[in-house]
Amino acid sequence: MFKGIIFDSDGVLVNSMPYHAKAWVDVFAEFGIDVTEEEIYEIEGSNHVGVINIFFEKAGRTPEPDMYDAILEKKRAHFMENNRAEVFEGMYECLRSLKGKFKLAVASGADRTIVTSLMDRFYPDIFDAIISGEDVQNGKPDPEPYNRAVEKLGLKKKDCLVVENAPLGVESAKNAGMYCVGIPTYLDGSELQEADIVLKDHSELIVYLSDLMRIDR
Template sequence: MGLSTMFIRKHLQERPMIKGIIFDSDGVLVNSMPFHAKAWVEVFAEYGIEVTEEDIYEIEGSNHVGVINIFFGKAGRTPEPEIYAEILEKKRAHFLENNRAEVFEGMYDCLSSLKNKFKLAVASGADRTIVTSLMDKFYPGVFDAIISGEDVENGKPDPEPYEKAIVKLGLSKDECLVVENAPLGVESAKNAGVFCVGVPTYLDESKLKEADFVVRNHSELIEYLTDLKDSSL
């Protein structure tokens, strides 16, 4: 019996039956963050603010309001109210023009098998147009609920994205599990009181130390989720 199987079965003995799994999108379901990061870097440059792609990875999961506030704040500037929509539109255009994102190998088949056992949701910090276009392309008909960065007032690390997803699924927090790849996303899940599995896609796994369990890569994540499904039979 593998380590993850032993862990999952012990976990399931200590908690109510898992009925729902909530996924972050970028970096968990789709390898899309490099294109988000590039878009943000280019757009902030238009406003005279220097941002690196690594800077974007560090705050991945925040919605556009949070991202703008963070980097304008670091530059000692206060964004005007009308600038949020303006920057969001420019960032969206950059992303959609240059996006070459691909699904992580094996994830579609994994989620398709999970759908027979669990309710599935997405809680992403990206805007609704981008999230829905990626999910429609790579995971059509898989999810019972999709929460975008535009669907919440407070993005990650606030608990609102995951709390809203839980409500949409009609479950309790103890019946759900979150899969995240970003520190702010892990913090959001834990602030919502939800068990969180981390997968270090773009950052070192030490950045996800607040997660309840960390797999090393997507191959281990698929193994974990498969064991979870089999252990719930």
């Protein structure tokens, strides 16, 4: 049934979102904007432009054009300095099994440097395409990230499955007209109701993906 699988990165492949959230909170504080980690989790999946716009607007401010790159650089530095992310148990072995049977891609809202560094470290030589938040004009929940991933894989949308853990990511996949599996990591599963199926945890996800190999092959 499916020929390609597209994964979100943070919270699906790598337990890295706590370090993203901490980095954003610290950087916004430098610009005089109070943000909680919970607020960051609620908009997980947005690229840096979206995140900056959301919280500047909440603060009643408008970011100057040259602030986007400056904030991104600071956020990236905070993340890299404090990052202690780990791969979710069993996911690397699962993706090694999927490799060669499906085309595999990542569609993340994080910046290119962070995404590629995490994938190179935890999932070397696994993915056929990686789409970062810097590779699109419109981040999640816009369908562009998943549309770009499908194009990179050279497949049709109906032939691709998306795995997401964030409401904006699920919305992005559904806006692209794609089948989406929800996996609650940092939010309750009820937040992912727009997904076609919501699994309990990564253990269930690994079983689900393993079953796909038997069904589709």
